[in-house]
Amino acid sequence: MPIDWSPLAAILEKHERFLVTTHVRPDGDALGSEVGMAGLLRAKGKDVRVVNSSRTPPRYDFLDEDGTLFRHFGGDVQASDLADREVLVILDLSAWSQLGDMVDFVRSFPGPRVVIDHHVSQDDLGATFLKDVTAEATGTLVARAARALQVPITPSMANGLLTAIAMDTGWFRHPNTRPSTLREVADLVESGAEIHLIYQRIFERNTLGRLRLMGEMLAGLRTALEGRVSYATITREDLSRNGAIPQDTEDLVDYTVSVEGVEVGLLFIEQARGGVKVSLRSRNGLDVARVAAVFGGGGHKAAAGATLPEPLESAVAAVLAAVRQALETSV
Ligand code: 5GP
Ligand code: MN
DSSP states (O other): OOOOOHHHHHHHHHOOEEEEEOOSSOOHHHHHHHHHHHHHHHHTTOEEEEEESSOOOGGGGGGGTTSOSEEEBTTTBOGGGGTTOOEEEEESOOOGGGGGGGHHHHHTOOSOEEEEEOOSOOOOOSSEEEEOTTSSOHHHHHHHHHHHTTOOOOHHHHHHHHHHHHHHTTTTTSTTOOHHHHHHHHHHHHTTOOHHHHHHHHHSOOOHHHHHHHHHHHHTOEEETTTTEEEEEEOHHHHHHHTOOGGGGTTTHHHHTTSTTOSEEEEEEEOTTSSEEEEEEESTTOOHHHHHHHTTOEEOSSEEEEEESSOHHHHHHHHHHHHHHHHHHOO
């Protein structure tokens, strides 16, 4: 389903000052796509600001070497600083709930909004949707946009876009990795992406806090529903006891679904502001985006999430019940 990029081209003809944002708790696809998009817009002579509702996890600081690209809404940038922005480009999300503290700002943003995304779940964000749910990553779509608009991909854009695609395909392990994925990656390497350095910077700079937290999480893994589900929990206290930060939990859910015989893996993380974030991963085809939707969340078929406004214990019970029902009703 190739995207028709002409609505984006038309907006570029008319406007100069762009604001780029992405989802709460940004991951590699979110941040890498922003790097690519900022490069694309700057190549077109646009004035660009990249402002996110969450701080950048330290593991992605290499995407913003001089610390000038990613800004934090409510931190070093306030809504009033963004009054001159004409166009809002939203990357890697299609749900109000994923906008975090920027949701009111986005709701009242007066200019055109453009969403570039690959998620299945979709709210009416009052935006032009440039969307392909078959794409492995939003980064792929930004790379295609650059080609469609004849923007050369610089080494820094290539590093961002390769990070995006690598993280959303689990470094080319997940079933969303296709021949076209690897061709795109080859093109990005040709444009200057340094695949070995990206891997080192993301995975070979663990803090002791993250590794200790991981050790405890693994020790606490449990199974449920006759071994079809594996899950773990991380409390606020687990984070502080191990000297870990919330961003250190990224990817840890992958271990839950790596247990032999398990079809669904769940990781429950207590949130600083109350409630529990659950990450869901599936193997063998169960659609966990539908399970997440029961709790107002969403995502992809094999990887989804939701936030439940309740204590850990009841969140675990509620999600396990929903997973049980989904497993029983699916063939
Ligand atoms: P993760 O579990 O790694 O946070 O997210 C897995 C996938 O589900 C990602 O694509 C993420 O964007 C999406 N996702 C996570 N939480 C939510 C949520 O609360 N709402 C929606 N719509 N999508 C979510
Ligand atoms: Mn993505």
